[in-house]
Amino acid sequence: MTEQHPAADRSAEIAAGLEHVHGRIEAACAAAGRTDRPRLIVVTKTHPAEDVLSLARLGVTDVGENRDQEARPKAEATAGLCAEASVTAPAWHFIGQLQSNKAKHVIRYAAAVHSVDRESLVDALARAMQVRAERAASGEVPAREDLDCLIQVDVDPREPEDRPTDGIGGRGGAAPEDVPALAARIAAAPRLRLRGLMCVAPRGIDPAESFARAADLSARLRDGHPEADRLSMGMTADLEEAVAAGATHLRIGSDILGRRAHLG
Ligand SMILES: *Cc1c(COP(=O)(O)O)cnc(C)c1O
Numbered sequence: 001m002t003e004q005h006p007a008a009d010r011s012a013e014i015a016a017g018l019e020h021v022h023g024r025i026e027a028a029c030a031a032a033g034r035t036d037r038p039r040l041i042v043v044t045k046t047h048p049a050e051d052v053l054s055l056a057r058l059g060v061t062d063v064g065e066n067r068d069q070e071a072r073p074k075a076e077a078t079a080g081l082c083a084e085a086s087v088t089a090p091a092w093h094f095i096g097q098l099q100s101n102k103a104k105h106v107i108r109y110a111a112a113v114h115s116v117d118r119e120s121l122v123d124a125l126a127r128a129m130q131v132r133a134e135r136a137a138s139g140e141v142p143a144r145e146d147l148d149c150l151i152q153v154d155v156d157p158r159e160p161e162d163r164p165t166d167g168i169g170g171r172g173g174a175a176p177e178d179v180p181a182l183a184a185r186i187a188a189a190p191r192l193r194l195r196g197l198m199c200v201a202p203r204g205i206d207p208a209e210s211f212a213r214a215a216d217l218s219a220r221l222r223d224g225h226p227e228a229d230r231l232s233m234g235m236t237a238d239l240e241e242a243v244a245a246g247a248t249h250l251r252i253g254s255d256i257l258g259r260r261a262h263l264g
Contacts, residue, residue, distance in 0.1 A: 011054045017256035018042075018058055021239075025250065028243035038234070038243060041093050043253030045070060046260040049077035056087045064114075064251050066096025068105050075109035095198070095232075095251055097172050100124035107132060112148035114198040114232050114251075117174045122185045122192065125149065129191035148195045149186045150232055151179055151221075155213040156202035164203045173199065176217055183225055196230030196248070197221060207238035211245035218246075 021040065029037060043064040044052050052063055052074065065071035075092050082089040091111040098106060098115055103124035106113065116122060129147055136143040154173030156163060174182055179197070186194040199214040201207035211233055218231045232249040234242025239250055254260060 007050065010051070011057070014051060014054045014257065015058055017258070018055070018060070021252055021256050024239055024255075025243065028240045031240070032244040034243065038247050039249045041095075041232075041249055041251045042090075042256055043095070043235075043251050044074070044257065045253065047257045049074050049081055051257060052078040052090065053081040053085060053087070056082055056090050057085070061088075061090050062093060062249075063090045064093040064095045064253075066094075068094070068098070068102045072105055072109060093249075093251075104128040104131065107144070107147055110147070111145065112150065112195065114150040114249075115152045115172060116149045116182065116186065117152045117154075117172055119182060119185050122149070122182065122189060126189040126192055133191060146191045146193045148230075149192050150196050150198040150230055151182050151186070151194075152198045152200075153179055153214060153217055155199050155210045155217075156205065157213075158202075158205075166203070176213075179217060179221060180224070183221055183228065187225060194225055194228045196228045196232065198232035198249075200235070201233070201238050201241075207241040208245065211238075211242055211247070215245045 025038065025040065039062060041062040041064045042055055042060050045066050055063065065074065071092065071094065079089050092109050094106050094110040094113045095115055098113065098121060100121050103121065107125065107128045113125065125147060132141065132144060135141045152173045154175055183194055186192050197214060197218045199210065201210040214231065214233055221228050230248045231246055232251060234247045234250040236252055236255040239252060242250060
């Protein structure tokens with residue numbers, strides 16, 4: 001046996017984490033009687049570009065990040081590492097709260113934004129895509145695909161003052177009654193593609209209940225917009241409930257890459 005290099009150790013650890021999560025997904029699909037497979041987005045926040053390269057080598061096609069400040073340099077570094085290693089770089093999904101002034105940065109690397117939660121952000125993304133298309137037309141930058149947009153919906157039925165203030169996604173999401181207007185605005189915007197809904201299960205509520213609410217809103221959205229067929233929900237703690245409720249995209253971080261140093 002040759003002595004293992006730390007990078008090889010890390011890569012083996014990631015492979016094991018990935019295999020473990022694929023096993024959870026298989027078991028959850030079997031339990032739910034699902035024959036289709038939700039897509040796995042590996043959430044790489046707080047982990048380096050080298051980990052994303054390891055994931056790409058292991059066949060991961062989709063990764064997620066929640067902060068532009070971190071994602072932007074990481075996507076660039078990953079592109080370089082993947083080109084060097086001749087592996088296909090994964091698609092980037094932006095899954096965190098997004099300030100409108102960051103829209104122009106995010107569309108440089110993200111294939112999809114899962115956290116569209118207000119009309120001003122739709123307008124900012126559309127404007128950024130417009131500027132990008134003009135620059136592409138003059139040969140300044142490469143052309144890019146239309147941007148996949150998911151509406152983040154707030155499925156917490158509690159009054160704001162009764163909600164826990166910590167945790168992921170606690171402040172994000174459009175009110176369910178605002179979804180139709182947001183959907184119409186995305187659908188009408190050139191270069192934006194309305195693709196579905198995203199939610200984060202609120203803390204202190206049974207996730208099955210929250211995901212059922214999201215699935216119901218998704219069915220209603222698809223009535224008028226059949227192309228909006230993605231339902232992005234399910235993290236490390238609630239993957240099984242999300243699969244059972246019909247998630248099409250799972251966003252899993254810590255169960256694959258290990259615990260993060262801080263809550264992000
Ligand atoms: C961090 C994050 C995840 C992944 O969470 P884990 O518990 O590490 O699986 C999923 N969705 C969003 C929006 C996140 O910020």
